[in-house]
Amino acid sequence: MPIIETRQLSKTFVTREKQAGLRGSVRALFRPIQREIQAVKAISFTVEEGERVAFIGPNGAGKSTTIKMLVGILYPTSGQAQVLGLIPWRERQKLAYQIGAVFGQKSQLWYHLPPQDSFDLLARIYELHPAAYRQRLSHLVELFEIGEYLDAPVRKLSLGERMRCEIAASLLHRPRILFLDEPTIGLDVVVKQRIRDLILELNQQEGVTIFLTSHDAGDVEVLCKRAMVINHGEVIFDGRVSTLKRDYIHSKTVSLKLAEPWQGFDRPGVQVLKHKGYGVKLQVDTNTAPIEEVIGQLLARYAVADINVDNPPMEEIIARIYERG
Amino acid sequence: MIRYGFVLWTSARQQWVYRSEMAARAVQMVLFMGVFMALWTTAYSVSGRAELAGYSLAQMVWYLAMTETVTLSTSRIFLEISEAVRAGDLAYTLARPLSYPFFQVANSLGGSVPRFLLNLLTASAVVALGMRQLAGSPAGLAAFLVLAALALLLDALVAVLIGLVAFWIEEVNPIYWIYNKLLFTVGGLFLPLEMFPPWLQRAVRWLPFQFITYAPARAFVAFEPEFLIRAVAGQIACIILFAALVLLVWRWAQRRMVVHGG
Numbered sequence: 015m016p017i018i019e020t021r022q023l024s025k026t027f028v029t030r031e032k033q034a035g036l037r038g039s040v041r042a043l044f045r046p047i048q049r050e051i052q053a054v055k056a057i058s059f060t061v062e063e064g065e066r067v068a069f070i071g072p073n074g075a076g077k078s079t080t081i082k083m084l085v086g087i088l089y090p091t092s093g094q095a096q097v098l099g100l101i102p103w104r105e106r107q108k109l110a111y112q113i114g115a116v117f118g119q120k121s122q123l124w125y126h127l128p129p130q131d132s133f134d135l136l137a138r139i140y141e142l143h144p145a146a147y148r149q150r151l152s153h154l155v156e157l158f159e160i161g162e163y164l165d166a167p168v169r170k171l172s173l174g175e176r177m178r179c180e181i182a183a184s185l186l187h188r189p190r191i192l193f194l195d196e197p198t199i200g201l202d203v204v205v206k207q208r209i210r211d212l213i214l215e216l217n218q219q220e221g222v223t224i225f226l227t228s229h230d231a232g233d234v235e236v237l238c239k240r241a242m243v244i245n246h247g248e249v250i251f252d253g254r255v256s257t258l259k260r261d262y263i264h265s266k267t268v269s270l271k272l273a274e275p276w277q278g279f280d281r282p283g284v285q286v287l288k289h290k291g292y293g294v295k296l297q298v299d300t301n302t303a304p305i306e307e308v309i310g311q312l313l314a315r316y317a318v319a320d321i322n323v324d325n326p327p328m329e330e331i332i333a334r335i336y337e338r339g
Numbered sequence: 340m341i342r343y344g345f346v347l348w349t350s351a352r353q354q355w356v357y358r359s360e361m362a363a364r365a366v367q368m369v370l371f372m373g374v375f376m377a378l379w380t381t382a383y384s385v386s387g388r389a390e391l392a393g394y395s396l397a398q399m400v401w402y403l404a405m406t407e408t409v410t411l412s413t414s415r416i417f418l419e420i421s422e423a424v425r426a427g428d429l430a431y432t433l434a435r436p437l438s439y440p441f442f443q444v445a446n447s448l449g450g451s452v453p454r455f456l457l458n459l460l461t462a463s464a465v466v467a468l469g470m471r472q473l474a475g476s477p478a479g480l481a482a483f484l485v486l487a488a489l490a491l492l493l494d495a496l497v498a499v500l501i502g503l504v505a506f507w508i509e510e511v512n513p514i515y516w517i518y519n520k521l522l523f524t525v526g527g528l529f530l531p532l533e534m535f536p537p538w539l540q541r542a543v544r545w546l547p548f549q550f551i552t553y554a555p556a557r558a559f560v561a562f563e564p565e566f567l568i569r570a571v572a573g574q575i576a577c578i579i580l581f582a583a584l585v586l587l588v589w590r591w592a593q594r595r596m597v598v599h600g601g
Contacts (some may be wrong), residue, residue, distance in 0.1 A: 110436040122431040126356040
């Protein structure tokens with residue numbers, strides 16, 4: 015039986031619009047202009063226990079809205095959903111004992127208190143047995159390497175340190191599903207990688223189902239086996255990440271800063287986007303030219319001062335999906 | 340219940356960070372009580388009477404000290420709730436096995452209790468030094484503490500209710516302002532209800548505001564078991580009424596929830 019199931023799940027928001035100026039204000043008072051925004055349009059999918067699913071799309075695609083309906087915070091406009099056999103928005107509190115949620119842009123830790131205090135409070139809220147809680151916490155502290163931050167006020171932690179504490183906090187009650195809404199937003203590359211490793215480890219050790227939203231294709235590549243791409247409230251791709259990579263994320267851009275002038279680089283699958291002085295930007299088709307090989311060859315040939323490898327932006331991936339129809 | 344108690348405790352600990360703000364409030368209390376001690380002393384000597392509406396000078400000043408203690412400890416949780424509603428920041432608190440409005444009531448009380456204790460100490464110290472005369476009794480103090488605790492609970496429910504109105508209107512400050520001024524006037528902050536004209540007295544005894552300001556202070560300066568019982572009964576009735584209102588409004592609010600961002 016699927017652990018998450020949605021059928022024709024939709025959410026429409028109604029917003030009031032106001033025209034500019036005093037006239038607009040007066041008119042809005044008497045005859046408000048209402049506009050409907052369809053954030054999620056009849057999406058249907060299932061997720062099995064233990065899966066790692068990425069829900070990706072550009073900003074405003076409906077990712078957060080979907081996750082918030084699955085957690086039970088938002089009522090849908092129409093359609094159905096079941097999470098662990100419960101209807102989230104009707105049985106939110108019951109569901110809360112079995113799921114965990116991390117919202118990258120918000121914090122669940124008490125800002126002026128050390129994380130330890132927030133953990134203690136959560137243990138009470140989820141009615142954990144004191145001995146079981148202590149054991150669970152020490153395991154998570156070790157796994158997330160947050161021992162040294164436990165007693166520092168949250169406001170003094172860096173974003174990366176705080177994020178590790180946030181995720182640990184969401185796992186205290188051993189949830190069966192972990193919802194992560196943009197967990198790596200704003201983090202630097204190294205910390206991002208660390209967070210991804212931790213999530214992966216958790217899934218493999220404890221079998222926690224991972225449902226993650228992101229607008230960063232990097233999260234998906236490393237972390238998930240299955241990806242759903244959402245755009246304008248509709249799922250436009252649902253399949254294996256390897257397929258997504260092969261068919262749509264097959265190019266990367268490599269930006270180089272050299273210590274010597276650029277003299278060209280011939281290799282099928284590598285295209286020079288632009289070059290100016292010692293700076294070069296290349297597009298690499300990873301299907302014909304594996305990125306590791308290209309970088310190896312570049313480093314062997316040139317004295318390189320700086321190198322950056324980027325995934326194509328989400329918008330580009332989506333454009334390709336539409337192109338293929 | 341224990342869970343909400345722990346929320347209160349955590350919130351009270353977080354208040355410690357605002358200790359400089361609390362110290363500023365204590366200074367405000369000192370100034371305030373100083374001015375009113377001088378005013379009432381003059382008023383009593385001009386009138387040439389030992390009692391006004393049944394209150395001696397010492398009783399009148401101690402009455403004010405107690406209403407101020409409660410009023411300056413009342414909840415500001417409506418600010419936090421309306422801000423969260425506007426910014427769509429309810430996600431985490433909602434994803435917990437807790438009732439959101441009652442979580443906020445506990446959170447609010449956690450903020451009020453430390454301020455209440457500080458206000459009580461400051462006001463008592465200033466008035467005891469300034470008047471060199473005590474009013475009240477140990478029984479009065481006990482009655483005050485019970486009534487003040489219920490008063491703060493009632494006030495927290497009202498503040499949460501005001502905060503939830505943010506689901507319908509953007510700016511809830513004016514509503515709080517009205518509530519606050521009603522506490523000042525018909526709640527009996529400056530003047531005990533006994534000083535009101537009879538028709539007004541009859542009217543305000545039907546309103547909940549007197550249970551927050553007047554009742555605890557009156558029980559302190561003139562302890563009567565019968566008054567205490569009536570006040571507690573009235574407070575509990577109001578608490579039940581407002582808790583029901585909060586739950587009702589919350590049920591409507593959830594359907595209006597718009598969690599911004601994607």
